[in-house]
Amino acid sequence: IVDVQEEIDHELISHDQIMAKIKEVAAQVSADYAGKVPLLVCVLKGAVNTLTAFSQAMSIHLEMDFMSLSSYGSGTSTSGHVTVRSDLTTDVRGRDVLIVEDIVDSGVTLSWLVEELKRRGAASVEIFALLEKPARHQVQLDVKYKGFIIPDEFVVGFGLDFDEEYRNLDSIAVLKPEVYEGATA
Ligand code: PRP
Ligand code: MN
Numbered sequence: 001i002v003d004v005q006e007e008i009d010h011e012l013i014s015h016d017q018i019m020a021k022i023k024e025v026a027a028q029v030s031a032d033y034a035g036k037v038p039l040l041v042c043v044l045k046g047a048v049n050t051l052t053a054f055s056q057a058m059s060i061h062l063e064m065d066f067m068s069l070s071s072y073g074s075g076t077s078t079s080g081h082v083t084v085r086s087d088l089t090t091d092v093r094g095r096d097v098l099i100v101e102d103i104v105d106s107g108v109t110l111s112w113l114v115e116e117l118k119r120r121g122a123a124s125v126e127i128f129a130l131l132e133k134p135a136r137h138q139v140q141l142d143v144k145y146k147g148f149i150i151p152d153e154f155v156v157g158f159g160l161d162f163d164e165e166y167r168n169l170d171s172i173a174v175l176k177p178e179v180y181e182g183a184t185a
């Protein structure tokens, strides 16, 4: 039996820091969307924890829907190809959509999604990304609401996985090198 905590090399962002930042952004978004009912689009699976904390910190009416996208498979770097594993059930035509995402790495996933939502007729499309890794950006992407800028390290926790595990950590952390060994990039 392995204790997950023993696999953590170091913590990058604590749970309290995450929650404080999410509340700050939620206050800003609630003000910006006053009088509107935004549709929060949670990009499964990684954004599920962020969506939960963020939506609970919002003070205006909103709707939420979920889309499961994957560009990573089991490796630690993007495949460059976005797969829709399951789609929204909401018609986004005329809606003010706010995409909620855990991390912008290459930007491939979100640049594809922004264009897709516009093709479907959304009135507006903005992004809240809890984390951003500028060193890895491959495409130009306008992220209106930002959480934390992080260095080019593979992080897990608060929804982010390594090979589907570690999503349940309540902070953002870097695993010990031996845990990542044997991964196909
Ligand atoms: C991860 C992460 C983002 C995306 C960011 O998702 O949650 O959605 O990659 O990478 P990009 O900016 O290079 O596109 P992943 O494909 O691992 O699926 P998951 O959310 O189910 O873990
Ligand atoms: Mn994801």
Ligand code: MG
Residues within 6 Å of the ligand: 046, 072, 160, 161
């Ligand atoms: Mg992943």
